Amino acid sequence: MSRHPGATLFSLLKDIFGGHSHGVPRLWRDAVRRVLPADAAAVVGPLLRSRACWIPDRLALVHDLDASDMNALLEELAGIDPALVAAEVAAFHSVGSTPPEWRTLLDQPVSFLAAYRSVASAAWHAFAPLWREADLLMGREAERVGVAAVTGGLDGLLAGLDADVRYRAGALQLPHPCPTHLADLGGRPLVLVPLASGYTARMYSADRDDALWIAYPVPGLGRIAGRHGGAEQKTGTNALSLVLGPVRARILRHVPHRPAVGDLARQLHIGVSTVTYHCQQLEATGLLQRVRHGREVRLHPTERGTALTHLLAAAPIVPGRDEDVSGGSTRA
Numbered sequence: 001m002s003r004h005p006g007a008t009l010f011s012l013l014k015d016i017f018g019g020h021s022h023g024v025p026r027l028w029r030d031a032v033r034r035v036l037p038a039d040a041a042a043v044v045g046p047l048l049r050s051r052a053c054w055i056p057d058r059l060a061l062v063h064d065l066d067a068s069d070m071n072a073l074l075e076e077l078a079g080i081d082p083a084l085v086a087a088e089v090a091a092f093h094s095v096g097s098t099p100p101e102w103r104t105l106l107d108q109p110v111s112f113l114a115a116y117r118s119v120a121s122a123a124w125h126a127f128a129p130l131w132r133e134a135d136l137l138m139g140r141e142a143e144r145v146g147v148a149a150v151t152g153g154l155d156g157l158l159a160g161l162d163a164d165v166r167y168r169a170g171a172l173q174l175p176h177p178c179p180t181h182l183a184d185l186g187g188r189p190l191v192l193v194p195l196a197s198g199y200t201a202r203m204y205s206a207d208r209d210d211a212l213w214i215a216y217p218v219p220g221l222g223r224i225a226g227r228h229g230g231a232e233q234k235t236g237t238n239a240l241s242l243v244l245g246p247v248r249a250r251i252l253r254h255v256p257h258r259p260a261v262g263d264l265a266r267q268l269h270i271g272v273s274t275v276t277y278h279c280q281q282l283e284a285t286g287l288l289q290r291v292r293h294g295r296e297v298r299l300h301p302t303e304r305g306t307a308l309t310h311l312l313a314a315a316p317i318v319p320g321r322d323e324d325v326s327g328g329s330t331r332a
Contacts, residue, residue, distance in 0.1 A: 001145045001192045003138045005070040005131055006061030007215050009124055011197040014332050016123070017041075017048035023199030023217070025225045032126045036119055043104060043115035050101040053176060053331045056088050057205060059116065060330035065191055065211055070124050070131075077117050082109030092329070133224045134196035141194045141218050144242050151311050153243040155285040160245055161192075163216035164202040164331070168284045174206055176331055185212055194218035199225075203332045239312040248278050251299070252309055255288050260296040 015022040016033050047055075057063040058080055067073050086109040089102050098106065105112040148157040158167035166173040172185070188208075193215040195201040199222075203215040241249040247270065254264055265275040279299060282288045287305035290297050 001142050001194070002065050002213070003068055003135075003142070004062060004065065004193050004215075005124075006067060006073045007193050007203065008131065008134075008195045008197045008201075009070065009120060009127065010060045010062070010330070011195050011201040011203060011215070011332065012127060013048055013119070013123060015198055015201075017045055019049050019051065020053075020332055022195075022197055022201035024197055024201075025199075028127070028130060028225070032123050035122045035126045037122055040115035040118035040122075043112060044119050046101040047105065050099065052099060052101065054092065055330050055332065056085060057208070057330055058085060058088075060203070060332070061120070062193075062205070062213070062330055065193075065213060070128070074117065074121055074124065077113075077120060080113060082113050085109060085113065130224065131196060134218065134221075137196065137218045137220045137223065138194060140220065144219075145192055147239050147312075148243045151239065151243070151308070153308055153312065156244045156248070156282070156287055156308070159281045159285045160248065161214065161216050162200075162202070163204070163214050165204045165206075165214045172212070174204070188212055190214070192216070196221060196224075203330055205330045207329055240309060243312060244282075247274070248282055251275065251278055251282065252287060252305055255299045255301045255305060258298050258300055260293075260298050261290075262296065264299065 011022045012024060012028075012032065014020045015024040016029055016036075058077070061073050061077065064073070064076065067076075086106050089105060090098070093099070093102065145157065148154045155167070161167070164175045166175075172190075189211050191211045191213040193203075193213050194217070195203075195215050196218050199217055201215065201217050204213060206212050238249065240252065243249075244252065247268070250268055251264065254267070259267070261275055261279065262272055265272040268275065279288065279290055282305070283290055286302055287308060289300040289302055291300050292298075
């Protein structure tokens with residue numbers, strides 16, 4: 001897992017400029033927007049407002065996945081060779097016409113990158129206190145990923161990520177398939193990048209040769225954004241809940257009794273459609289089996305689900321180990 005401030009900042013900028021909604025809380029958006037230098041924002045605005053989802057990793061501030069210091073990332077941005085970035089953009093759009101939002105960078109790369117650095121620096125200055133507040137959430141997410149890694153629960157964790165990249169039946173499914181997107185990991189590590197920017201923040205990059213990374217909203221963001229839903233007020237310390245989430249953990253604990261989905265929904269005091277959705281996700285990772293009996297669907301245990309439940313039932317919560325790894329491009 002990578003606690004990457006650059007990924008969060010780029011997600012924030014895409015939302016503020018209106019390119020993609022990442023669910024940034026309005027107060028955060030307004031606070032950052034107020035400090036952006038108007039002249040520089042006018043230069044980079046067309047690119048950040050565009051609906052295009054491809055952007056070089058250097059501009060998305062995630063070229064170095066090992067980075068955890070935003071000041072170092074801003075220094076790296078200042079040291080970028082403008083000609084190198086312009087050449088990367090030109091190469092990507094070599095077939096067909098170049099979208100108009102890229103013209104300023106291609107025609108005036110030096111001035112464009114200077115404006116981009118100015119906007120990124122101003123935005124980070126305003127957002128840095130919120131990033132520090134999110135540190136506890138990042139620590140808990142590292143713990144959750146660590147528990148899943150050491151207990152064999154990564155399949156369940158990946159299936160439950162609120163991300164654009166889906167994990168189903170042991171395979172990653174990309175939302176924007178193209179020839180350069182390598183869904184097959186091969187020897188590359190999979191790096192999870194939680195974002196502290198917004199409730200619907202999602203990005204990924206699959207065309208690097210050193211890693212495939214997936215970014216998603218850090219769980220519990222409402223605790224620092226003022227949205228205190230019941231599901232966020234108390235998470236508990238059970239390892240199964242930590243890895244799968246409280247609803248899926250409760251479902252899995254009931255599976256040995258082979259309940260009908262409707263009966264289980266009433267026992268858990270949640271809707272049948274909600275239980276059905278979570279059961280579909282658990283079945284996709286082999287943690288339970290749905291079997292039709294006449295007019296009802298019953299849940300049956302699987303060897304894998306039973307083993308994971310027993311393993312995590314008494315598993316202590318241990319600190320997660322960060323699993324950081326380091327050209328590529330970002331999809332936002």
